[in-house]
Amino acid sequence: MGTISLKNARKAFGDVVIIPGASLDIRNGEFVVFVGPSGCGKSTLLRMIAGLEDLTSGAILIDGKDMTEAAPSKRGLSMVFQSYALYPHMSVRGNISFGLKMAGMPKAEIEAKVAKAAATLNLTEYLDRKPRQLSGGQRQRVAIGRAIVRNPEGFLFDEPLSNLDAALRVNMRLEIMQMHKDLGATMIYVTHDQVEAMTMADRIVVLNRGNIEQVGSPLELYNRPDSLFVAGFIGSPKMNLISGKPAEKFDAHTIGIRPEHLGISLKDGTWSAKISLAEHLGADTFLHVDAGPCGMMTVRAAGEYDAAPGAKIFLTPEPDRIHRFDKDGRAIRK
């Protein structure tokens, strides 16, 4: 059905290598999220899978068949673009049905499919409007509608929610997850939003300068990051990274400890620290502290922690939550 495999897929624009060689196997029906900093090649990799960008070398298999040279429409994939990329001169109906028309489907069947998609996406009353007469959220739905009517084996999303406001984003996120459940299709989703990645993904692919740093379930990446890069990238607020003397005590070049894995005490602990700033979020309080040789650290305290700037506290890391890294930034495993 909808398996997608990259076999050492490489992409260079002229002399500039963007993707040095990516290998990845995506299972049928899986929800895979690509994350990474801006410019790391997420969109490029997605576009290579879509067929909008040629591979410099390597291969792409979809459903076990070599699709490296196949035209985008022959790959059985639909794409939702960040800019929505709706056809501005066509009505919502025209936008959703365009792919079906191109496939030469009979009129009656197109009608039925468009009606069904519009109903699922709450677009029925907007079918005769032009995209410019719609709100951002509605345009997004049209883009998704255009993708689902073709009944593809897989969906490709390139930061589909980044142009929406926060509340709408949460809603759409839930809708896309629901859609994934209902359709059971393979989905690849590009984002640089932590929360989207953690909440939506079956597996997360972390990219760094075009290289796949690590692939794993959200909790695997959270609990067992393979590298400093992944450790720093996954989790919010960021993991505290400490190198030098304090790290040597743990036989590591660098150690990492997440803000939520530090115990706070007023009497004693592993490290002493001075509070410099407290962020009160209601359910949590994030303390930014100066921990002397360990440098600046972030600590999460549950609830409303009454913290005066300048106050002295002691921090104790949970021993089995300490991540150790060698000098190349690779994780040291026991």
Add this chain to the structure above:
Amino acid sequence: MARNASIRRKLVVTAFAWTVGLVIFFPILWTVLTSFKTEGDAINIASFFSTGWTTEAYSVVQSRSNYVQFAMNSVILALGSTFFALVIAIPSAWAMAFAPGKRTKDLLMWMLSTKMMPPVGALIPIYLIFRDFGLLDTRGGIITVLMLLNLPIIIWMLYTYFKEIPGEILEASRMDGASLGKELLYVLTPMAIPGIASTLLLNIILAWNEAFWTLALTTKDAAPLTQFIASYSSPEGLFWAKLSAASTMAIAPILVLGWFAQKQLVRGLTFGAVK
């Protein structure tokens, strides 16, 4: 103070604009006025405005030559050459705007540079080709020449318009399974309608007014209005009024078209620089 200065500034600019406008418009105005004179009065500048007005020149022109046939040829040549040029230019401009290669910029410059060559440089070879292939005084031949003549400008204009269209929309149509032809026909062209319209208009006007090649390569069957005008210029005798009447009749249709399409034309002439 500042207010006065800005009003004065406005006055100066307005006066200047009107002066330039009148200087440009004057030949046309004078032509139209001359066409309503008798041949004798037409050349008598001193008493130009004190003598009477007449449509005599028009009746002579009407009876002496078949305006409708010339006008038909002008329409066919202008529309035909523009149409075929668009058919070639839309895919070309698409390729340059959305799938540029390393040398696309050079190619565009090179195409434009062909417009810098004086056309007379190509007159002899083209005349010989026309003679040998029996294309002299045929509409097909002239349409081809006019099309090739304006192609660089058409491609340039369309290229600048297409550059404004987000490539992702075309990619979306590719994902939707549109073939290249359908992508051009159903997605790119409708989105570029304003740009294509102004390109079309400008090139109809250019083709309509083109005189060098139409005079050189036509005599009768394919002769457009430029020949119609030229036939009233003669080395001797009085012909100013008749020539003016013929000219007025020749430019009238395109003037009307231009008047109605002013907005599109301004956009066209600024080459997409103004949104």
